[in-house]
Amino acid sequence: MQNSNLINCEPLKSLVRTVPDFPKPGILFYDITTLLKDKTGFAQLIDAFAAYYIGKDIDLVLGIEARGFIFGPALAYRLNAGFVPVRKPKKLPAKTARVSYDLEYGTDSLEIHLDAIQPGERVVIVDDLLATGGTMQATVQLVRQMGGVIAGLGFAVELDFLKGRAKFPEYDVLSLLHYDE
Numbered sequence: 562m563q564n565s566n567l568i569n570c571e572p573l574k575s576l577v578r579t580v581p582d583f584p585k586p587g588i589l590f591y592d593i594t595t596l597l598k599d600k601t602g603f604a605q606l607i608d609a610f611a612a613y614y615i616g617k618d619i620d621l622v623l624g625i626e627a628r629g630f631i632f633g634p635a636l637a638y639r640l641n642a643g644f645v646p647v648r649k650p651k652k653l654p655a656k657t658a659r660v661s662y663d664l665e666y667g668t669d670s671l672e673i674h675l676d677a678i679q680p681g682e683r684v685v686i687v688d689d690l691l692a693t694g695g696t697m698q699a700t701v702q703l704v705r706q707m708g709g710v711i712a713g714l715g716f717a718v719e720l721d722f723l724k725g726r727a728k729f730p731e732y733d734v735l736s737l738l739h740y741d742e
């Protein structure tokens with residue numbers, strides 16, 4: 562369920578560019594760089610995320626490499642929360658937990674520092690886009706292993722037709738822009 566603090570971002574959809582056959586034949590790629598470079602587009606997305614999560618006692622915002630790093634730190638700043646990067650393998654210097662997952666166009670792994678989350682801390686995980694949900698599911702697994710409390714999963718874009726949301730029935734999933742095909 563999405564709450565009454567949800568700002569309508571649907572007009573921003575016209576700023577997202579679609580690129581056929583990237584990064585592989587048959588994939589229609591939803592490119593947010595055209596929205597990010599708009600003078601008010603990025604601010605409106607961050608305002609919408611912040612309006613939704615302010616007052617929910619969030620300790621940490623987690624951003625998933627790479628495009629979650631665009632939204633996560635800006636949101637953490639607005640929430641007076643910390644920011645934690647969830648990274649592709651072998652990038653983090655201290656001890657990590659790792660999980661592997663399937664993507665719309667391949668497979669990959671993610672890591673988080675073992676001391677990044679204290680048990681009971683309230684966490685929002687953000688990424689640019691929800692497709693199959695594999696990336697977010699892997700990150701959820703890492704947070705749960707570490708004893709974090711998942712207060713929300715936030716996406717700028719959701720590809721509704723891939724039904725990734727169905728992987729998260731027990732969580733509050735916020736997506737600002739929706740695509741049916």
Ligand SMILES: O=P(O)(O)OC[C@H]1O[C@H](OP(=O)(O)OP(=O)(O)O)[C@H](O)[C@@H]1O
Pocket residue numbers: 625626627628629663664665669688689690691692693694695696697725
């Ligand atoms: O819901 P899913 O099917 O898991 O797909 C969504 C993920 O795919 C993209 O990242 P990608 O793995 O392409 O990495 P990048 O951000 O480094 O480009 C996107 O930024 C999400 O993280």
Ligand SMILES: Nc1ncnc2[nH]cnc12
Pocket residue numbers: 588589590591592665690692693
């Ligand atoms: N179709 C798509 N467009 C942009 N990012 C993606 N990540 C996974 N699938 C994607």
